[in-house]
Amino acid sequence: MLKETPKKYMNPYLAGFFLGFVLLVTIYVTGRGLGASGAFKSVAIQTVESVAPTHAANTQYYVDYKESHPEGPLKSWLVFEVLGVFIGAFLSGVASNRIALKLEKGHGVRNSTRIIGAIAGGALFGFGSQLGRGCTSGSALSGMAVMSFGGIITMLAIFGMAYMVAYFFRNLWIKKEQ
Amino acid sequence: MGPLVPDIISGELNYIIALIIGIGFGFALEQAGFASTKKLVGLFYGYDFTVLRVFFTAGITAMVGIVVLSHFNMLDVSVIYVNPTFLWSTLIGGGIMGFGFIIGGFCPGTSACAAATGRVDGMAFLLGSVIGIFAFAEGYPLFKDIYLAENWGAVLMYEQLGLSREVFGIIMILVAAGAFVMTTVIENNINHKETKWFKPTIIKNSILVATPILLVLMVMITPTKTEVMNTRIDEKIAAGECNPKMMHADKLAYELMNQYYKYNVIDVRSAEEYKAFHIPTAINIPLEELHNKENLGIVLQNIKTNVFYGADINQSQRACMVSKYFGKSDNFALDLTATQFNQQYFLLADIDENASKTEAELYNFRKDAGIKLKEIEETVGNLDKPVIKKAGRVKGGCS
Numbered sequence: 001m002l003k004e005t006p007k008k009y010m011n012p013y014l015a016g017f018f019l020g021f022v023l024l025v026t027i028y029v030t031g032r033g034l035g036a037s038g039a040f041k042s043v044a045i046q047t048v049e050s051v052a053p054t055h056a057a058n059t060q061y062y063v064d065y066k067e068s069h070p071e072g073p074l075k076s077w078l079v080f081e082v083l084g085v086f087i088g089a090f091l092s093g094v095a096s097n098r099i100a101l102k103l104e105k106g107h108g109v110r111n112s113t114r115i116i117g118a119i120a121g122g123a124l125f126g127f128g129s130q131l132g133r134g135c136t137s138g139s140a141l142s143g144m145a146v147m148s149f150g151g152i153i154t155m156l157a158i159f160g161m162a163y164m165v166a167y168f169f170r171n172l173w174i175k176k177e178q
Numbered sequence: 179m180g181p182l183v184p185d186i187i188s189g190e191l192n193y194i195i196a197l198i199i200g201i202g203f204g205f206a207l208e209q210a211g212f213a214s215t216k217k218l219v220g221l222f223y224g225y226d227f228t229v230l231r232v233f234f235t236a237g238i239t240a241m242v243g244i245v246v247l248s249h250f251n252m253l254d255v256s257v258i259y260v261n262p263t264f265l266w267s268t269l270i271g272g273g274i275m276g277f278g279f280i281i282g283g284f285c286p287g288t289s290a291c292a293a294a295t296g297r298v299d300g301m302a303f304l305l306g307s308v309i310g311i312f313a314f315a316e317g318y319p320l321f322k323d324i325y326l327a328e329n330w331g332a333v334l335m336y337e338q339l340g341l342s343r344e345v346f347g348i349i350m351i352l353v354a355a356g357a358f359v360m361t362t363v364i365e366n367n368i369n370h371k372e373t374k375w376f377k378p379t380i381i382k383n384s385i386l387v388a389t390p391i392l393l394v395l396m397v398m399i400t401p402t403k404t405e406v407m408n409t410r411i412d413e414k415i416a417a418g419e420c421n422p423k424m425m426h427a428d429k430l431a432y433e434l435m436n437q438y439y440k441y442n443v444i445d446v447r448s449a450e451e452y453k454a455f456h457i458p459t460a461i462n463i464p465l466e467e468l469h470n471k472e473n474l475g476i477v478l479q480n481i482k483t484n485v486f487y488g489a490d491i492n493q494s495q496r497a498c499m500v501s502k503y504f505g506k507s508d509n510f511a512l513d514l515t516a517t518q519f520n521q522q523y524f525l526l527a528d529i530d531e532n533a534s535k536t537e538a539e540l541y542n543f544r545k546d547a548g549i550k551l552k553e554i555e556e557t558v559g560n561l562d563k564p565v566i567k568k569a570g571r572v573k574g575g576c577s
Contacts, residue, residue: 129286160276
């Protein structure tokens with residue numbers, strides 16, 4: 001296969017306009033915004049239901065979820081939407097020659113550190129998205145579009161906290177090259 | 179009128195739409211560079227503010243779009259999903275997410291894009307988020323109190339600030355534009371680049387910022403279709419041109435008893451008032467919703483005669499005007515209010531002993547009519563009623 005150099009990223013304002021347009025169409029057609037963490041929740045719950053069915057049947061949280069989602073966790077709007085996200089991102093990566101199996105990390109960071117950081121960060125994000133009822137897409141971005149108070153304070157809380165702790169984790173990302 | 183789901187699009191097709199929308203979403207995120215963790219984290223160390231630019235531009239685009247669509251009656255903002263505010267869980271959850279962002283370098287949506295383009299760190303983050311969600315589910319009893327505390331419902335930011343939707347929109351546009359300028363300066367400083375102010379660039383960017391502001395201003399200045407309609411009707415009423423055909427209550431009672439199917443009796447009061455009492459066979463379309471497309475379909479037809487009634491005569495006459503405003507149909511306003519109708523046919527006082535023969539006849543007719551109308555109502559049942567549209571908001575969010 002010919003190795004071509006990756007194309008440049010789209011102008012951020014243009015990409016933002018495009019993303020905003022997708023969001024607007026979503027709201028116009030479905031009355032709801034975009035999302036991501038909800039699909040991961042479906043996967044988590046489906047896993048528990050398959051691996052430990054008796055545990056799922058005896059735990060209130062899963063019982064309640066099952067009651068509100070009678071068709072099963074995977075038959076949800078967000079699961080299909082996130083499947084689309086995978087496809088869309090892949091297509092975009094192909095179009096711009098950016099598909100590559102690799103580990104991205106800050107300079108001088110060990111691979112194992114990066115992987116552990118990603119898992120731990122993911123776990124925190126996943127946990128926080130459940131407590132906060134939505135992540136950057138479902139709560140912050142979609143919430144901003146509909147001017148939801150909860151959405152906008154979620155956005156402020158996410159980015160505010162990230163700025164507050166960024167200094168303490170700078171070695172993960174911007175270690176000086178010397 | 180949007181949203182198209184669930185009335186126009188439903189069921190399985192909605193899942194296909196979800197997939198297509200997801201493709202657009204993923205494509206946009208990847209093109210913006212959100213599949214790269216270093217680009218995302220750049221926001222927090224000041225060397226790359228792409229996230230802020232994309233995020234704010236997207237939010238503003240959708241926000242202005244919603245304001246404009248709603249202005250042209252193309253989107254019903256009262257039913258679109260607004261994520262509820264549970265103050266403490268929102269703030270604490272947001273904080274935990276911010277912490278996760280710095281350590282993991284992604285958020286859930288962007289990690290999916292990273293994984294799809296082959297980034298191992300994105301896959302690890304995905305795995306982590308499923309674990310985190312699992313931890314929340316398992317420990318739910320511990321977090322339940324904080325999760326459900328301070329439920330404010332679906333409050334909107336501009337309501338909280340006491341502003342109008344449009345003014346708040348303009349403020350957001352200005353905040354975003356200010357942030358774009360500021361972050362560019364910061365970014366250049368950190369990357370040791372000089373910030374240059376080219377006149378053509380400044381002009382071009384000012385136009386780009388002015389466009390959404392002008393759109394929102396246009397929405398503020400121009401009246402909505404409903405406002406135009408109401409002004410025209412008010413003008414006509416003021417000019418004494420409000421003289422719809424009136425229908426005598428006894429005539430209506432007689433007609434309903436004999437050929438109810440020829441009449442479209444429309445109660446223009448609120449749903450609660452309708453529920454408490456309504457003329458048998460009447461359907462309920464509140465006056466302020468009469469001009470909605472789906473309701474006009476019921477009113478504008480040439481098969482049945484429309485008879486409007488309300489809590490007072492003005493209401494029923496106004497309903498006639500609204501119907502006339504939109505198209506041709508045979509419209510009448512009932513000469514009695516709902517309460518008067520109820521008293522005249524259903525809550526009859528005993529007749530005076532000295533009543534004349536005509537009075538007695540009338541009394542008997544009304545009494546019989548009341549009984550018969552009740553019977554008709556029971557037989558006809560719900561045949562003619564439009565499906566009551568649920569006023570609830572669309573479900574959404576990440577649950």
